Amino acid sequence: MESVPVKRARAAPVRVYSKDKPHLSLKEAIAGAVCPLDIRQRLEIVNVEYWGFDARAHKGQLVIHRDLASDVRSIFAELLQKRFPIQSIEPIVVYRWSDDESMQENNTSGFNYRNVLGTERLSNHATGCAIDVNPKINPYFRNGASMPPNATYDVGRKGAITPVIAQVFERHGWRWGGRWREKDWQHFDKTVQGERKEGEHASLP
Template sequence: MKKITNFIPLLLIIISYGCLEDSSEVIVDSHYTFEEAIKGTKAPEDLVKHLEMITLTYYSFDGKLHQGQMVTHKDLAVDIKEVFMIMQANKFPIRKVIPIVKYDWDDGSSLIDDNSSCFNYRQITGETNLSMHSLGLAIDLNPLENPYIKGGIVLPPQAVYSINSLGTFTEESIVVKEFKKRGWEWGGNWNSLKDYQHFQKNLSQMKLRSSGEESHTNHNVTLLP
């Protein structure tokens, strides 16, 4: 049974790529090289060497297949690829996936554009600790559909969380279940606030050297009037 279970992710990947081959068109949202995708980051070299850029395919809100890229920690690449394959198989929509270098490393601009991303070397707002995004250990997906909410603060500001909207995550969402199955934490389960777009995985048990821990106030953005 264990061998069969371990075979399932590989089978999903084969089926998914088979669907791509039959597709008449794949819209490319991002085509950076790794060097271009990390250009301008302030991350130290001993952190950058743990990163890699992965290519992901997904159905966007136009109902068409898109191809994007994400910079992530190498140890999370397989998890992310598997979950994206499952999302593609279920046609769960993702707006776009583009390295945050496109937004000059500004998290707020990426969120407003409904962009899904992972690595962004930055501190937690108002603190000196690094965000899990700085280590490539957290991803934000569909931020306009799945905002950060704490009291009267909503990020991105124009976002509305509605469980009936396409691309929205809930406790019963296949995306949430698949990430949790792989040991990830979902911000939608936090008590003091909700960060519905946010998924992270703690690799401390794998002896990853980390200089900070993720706080729930994890978006370093400027509130718009």
């Protein structure tokens, strides 16, 4: 029972589901990544809030290039405001660095020291300059095959990235793989000055 008038906030705040709290330090979130030291030193862990598939706000974490951290905070705040449903946002270390496992769980993630799937080219994820969003619902298509396997893209599905959602990233200067000839619906990236670009191989320590 509430009889005392309460001050109204300008915008209705989203209540975060308190069960899940960010729990990894950067050190923990990159533990076990086989990756050059200079890349590690430019990574940051960003705590974000997101609108879950259960229609509640949750907390998640993204490992990302430090120069993109403020973009990521703004972008995910806007996605939350739009109530864009995201299933899960956990660093790939939780999936023992398996992109396959992360995709199967429809997990959204940033940094992963790996090649572009199905190629020998270093991915923009390897420098923390890319994010995959709801990957099971927004698959990557290469040579007609989807990754994860047997996935389809249907713009009407919960968590599917629409052009309106992509524009939230694009307004901050990020690219969307959904605009490419070979569709990578889940993928967003942004070039950071002086950082290795996709295709340039780094030497491992």
